[in-house]
Amino acid sequence: MKTFRMIAAATLFAGAVLTPLLAQTEEAQLLGVGRTDLLRADLGIPGREVIQVLVEFAPGVTAPWHAHPGEEIAYVVEGQLEYTLQGKPPLTLSAGDTLFIPQGTSHTAKNVGSGKALELATYIVEKGKPLVALDE
The missing domain is CATH 1.20.5 (Single alpha-helices involved in coiled-coils or other helix-helix interfaces)
Structure with a gap:
């Protein structure tokens, strides 16, 4: 028993x-979005950390509108992604292209290629805050 x-x-x-x-x-x-966490480390700046994530998008998938509590540097590893930042026209990036997204800027990304797309996202963010805040 x-x-x-x-x-x-x-x-x-x-x-x-x-x-x-x-x-x-x-x-x-x-x-249709997969995430692989690669790195999380404290920075020399108090209250800040770096997070690195590999994001995979299935064909035709769009990430919901969202923002981050810090800066994002996006590097397209594979495929083509269309990024739209609040108040700006869409921008299509291919493998090898990069994009800087300022802190708190609402944005979305869509896989506009014929196969999967991979993005290496590096975030410099406020420690302890949720990494992603979805727009309401």
């Missing part, structure tokens, strides 16, 4: 912890 209780408790704990993580992964996959 004691073993059964331990297994039941472990199962409930695993479900409570893993379910939100799996839901986020499934949601991202359904949206």
Whole structure:
């Protein structure tokens, strides 16, 4: 009976912890956007950190309008992405192109190529704040 209780408790704990993580992964996959976290490190500037993420876009997928609590440097690794920054006309970048997105600037990106697109995103952000704030 004691073993059964331990297994039941472990199962409930695993479900409570893993379910939100799996839901986020499934949601991202359904949206056609995948993220691989590569680096997170404190900077020499108090309260700031650098985060580097590889973002994969399925063909035709558009990321929702969002902003970051700091600057983003986007480098297109593969494919073609159309970026639209608030108040600016769309800009199409191909593999090897870069884009600077100022702190708090609302923006979106769309895969306009025929295959997948990959972006290496480097963020210089305020530590402890959520990396992405979706527009309402």
